[in-house]
Amino acid sequence: MDQLLSRRTLLATGLAVPILALPGCASGLGGGFGLEDAIRRILTLSSQRAFAQLLTDEGFFQDELARVQLPSQLGGSAITRALTVALGTSAVQDRLLRLVNHAAADAADAAAPIVYDSIRTMTIADAVSLVRGGPTAATDFLQRSMGDAIVDAMFPGVGNALRIADNGLINRVLQTATGIDFTGLQADVARKAASGIYRAIGREEAAIRSNPQATGDPVLIGVFGLLR
Incomplete structure (x- = not known):
């Protein structure tokens, strides 16, 4: 557990890619830095801040922008009633929602180093347009x-x-629902978690x-202070 927390701390703070270590490029900001550096820096810092929040057990669930919603096959009043009858509780959807968001948080540490x-390493062909773009242009x-x-x-x-x-909840839910299996749920959570990461970075x-x-x-x- 301590090892996992240490890994999450490293990834969330982006210590593997310190901002000050980003390479310089030629465009006239002085000091060897340019517009590409500004884009890389704003993305690195934005990612560090986003992952610092998301790489916690409640990170996705507590974040309205990043929260992973249940697949449509598990939504709606009909399936809710069926789940309540099958599982004997009206809190099934809340439990399942928390479970998939915990899974997103646990899996997000694999995304951080890739980001x-x-x-x-990415090629930035038009840094000027990204600097002058909208609030989330770089993201x-x-x-x-x-x-x-x-x-x-x-x-x-x-x-x-x-x-x-x-603890048996997922399989019982999937047996009650139609049109989705475990792999479908897994893919749905991964896609929605990825979208949530980008929204948090943005x-x-x-x-x-x-x-x-x-x-x-x-x-x-x-760079960005001049645009205000």
Whole structure:
């Protein structure tokens, strides 16, 4: 458990990719830094902040933007009544919702290093447009660049976490529901968790853009402070 917490702390704070270690590039900000550096820095810091919240047991569940909702096959009043009859409790959906969000949090540690590595290595063809773009322009670019990488990274971890946390609830629910099986639930949670990660990163990016001075980072202040 201590080892897992240490790993999560490392990934959440992004210590594997310190902002100050990002490579310089040629565009005239002085000090060897340029607009590409500003994009990498804002994405790194935004990701660090997002993962610091999400990589906790309640991280996804407590975050309205990142929370993983149940598949449509498990929603609606009819299935709720069926689950209540089958499982003898009206709190089944809340329990299942918490379970899938715990699984998302457990699996998210596989996404963090991939995000940091992608930020470090991705090609930024038009940094100017990303700097001048909307509140989540850099995050949107990151999402396009990564494609399904986060989903693929999280898929095995989601399945493992669901199996470990399940005390028979999932199988009983899936037996009652129609149109979804364990693999379908696993894929649904992985996709929604990946989308939640990007939304959380985008929220942090928007906050940094609105107040770059609060970061104390001279590059972010120098680039995004001029746009305010």
